[in-house]
Amino acid sequence: MNTLMFEVKELTQEQLPLDILLLADPEEAAINVYRGRCHAFAVFMQDRLIGATLIEVDQVNGKAELFNIAIYPEYHGKGFGGVLLDETLAELANRGIRSVELGTGTFGYQLSFYQKHGFRVDRVIKNFFLDNYDDPIFEHGIQHKDMLRLVWQAEEIDE
Template sequence: MVGVCVVQPLRAGVYELMSIAVPPSHQKFGYGTALLRWIIDFFRKSGARQIEVGTGTFGYQLAFYQRHGFRVTGIDRDFFIRNYPEPIFEDGIQLFDMLRLTLRYPGSGT
């Protein structure tokens, strides 16, 4: 196994990608991209209207989701301060806010 994901329903036709992970030894080989494409396709075929995801306000994760059609739809201010006991840093910068991104399927009416 080289990748895992967790997706949960939020409400009718709307799902949240809670986690997608590939171990560092298998990153940069396209496994994460293949898994995200599978998730997007699976839920589109299942009749979903949209998929949502939360990520930090900068870094490769944000670009990863944007490359696949996710767009910023909200900001959860101080999310990483409120929900984690220790500060989280990426590239030497502390994460404070979470960006909420949404991928809406064409013709879904939303």
């Protein structure tokens, strides 16, 4: 059986190329707002970057916010996004992070992906994509207008 060897590791956010971040957030200006304050985690296969995520960590309050997660298109559907997200969440939980929040559109594959990995809908921000992006964002011919805020809670482990 052919086993793909992969590794998830933490990087500095400066080590991530802009092109991968633009896959998840179409405006460089928006990325630049959060990029500098984030931790970066990436998944590699045979030392080749496959995907990455940017997460702002509030260690004092045990919270984090996921701002960006993307996998290069040629690797979609192969489980790399799930591995990256699950291993990143596990590492954050090991560091004392009890909840992770993110924003996403109100429809599309991203919403299903996050819910599959334990995120739950917390609230809706009306007109977020209309108010914060210069160009409209469409998926399957439908314009994204509102943002869903999702939250993941680390499971409490009895010792």
